[in-house]
Amino acid sequence: MGTAALAGVGVAVxxxxxxxxxxxxxxxxxxxxxxxxxxxDAPAAGGNALAATADVPVGGGVITEQAVITQPEAGTYKAxxxxxxxQGCKVKSVDAGKIVCPCHNSQFSIADGSVQGGPAATPLPExxxxxxxxxxxxx
Numbered sequence: 001m002g003t004a005a006l007a008g009v010g011v012a013v014x015x016x017x018x019x020x021x022x023x024x025x026x027x028x029x030x031x032x033x034x035x036x037x038x039x040x041d042a043p044a045a046g047g048n049a050l051a052a053t054a055d056v057p058v059g060g061g062v063i064t065e066q067a068v069i070t071q072p073e074a075g076t077y078k079a080x081x082x083x084x085x086x087q088g089c090k091v092k093s094v095d096a097g098k099i100v101c102p103c104h105n106s107q108f109s110i111a112d113g114s115v116q117g118g119p120a121a122t123p124l125p126e127x128x129x130x131x132x133x134x135x136x137x138x139x
């Protein structure tokens with residue numbers, strides 16, 4: 001999984017870096033949604049577990065294949081697409097209350113996905129989540 005996942009990220013980063021890459025293919029728009037879900041101990045009645053609540057710092061977040069999960073204030077969890085709306089790069093970090101794309105430094109709010117710094121002009125779409133116990137679940 002590690003090599004294949006890294007290769008996919010490399011293609012996505014190369015595809016939206018703005019540089020001409022004659023040997024790389026353009027990523028499919030639903031690439032992150034098509035990724036197989038990670039093996040989890042999610043409850044049978046819930047969706048796929050994305051993260052444990054303890055793994056998401058207050059004022060920060062974690063990035064998974066399916067979502068960027070944030071905790072803008074204690075006990076409030078949000079999730080957004082991990083794909084930058086500018087050119088489709090996967091976001092790389094959550095820093096100082098912002099979700100940051102490495103390709104052109106677009107920045108998005110951890111509270112609502114709104115653009116905090118361009119060149120992106122469109123907010124990150126919200127991903128539906130729910131918290132069950134100490135797990136953050138897709139859906």
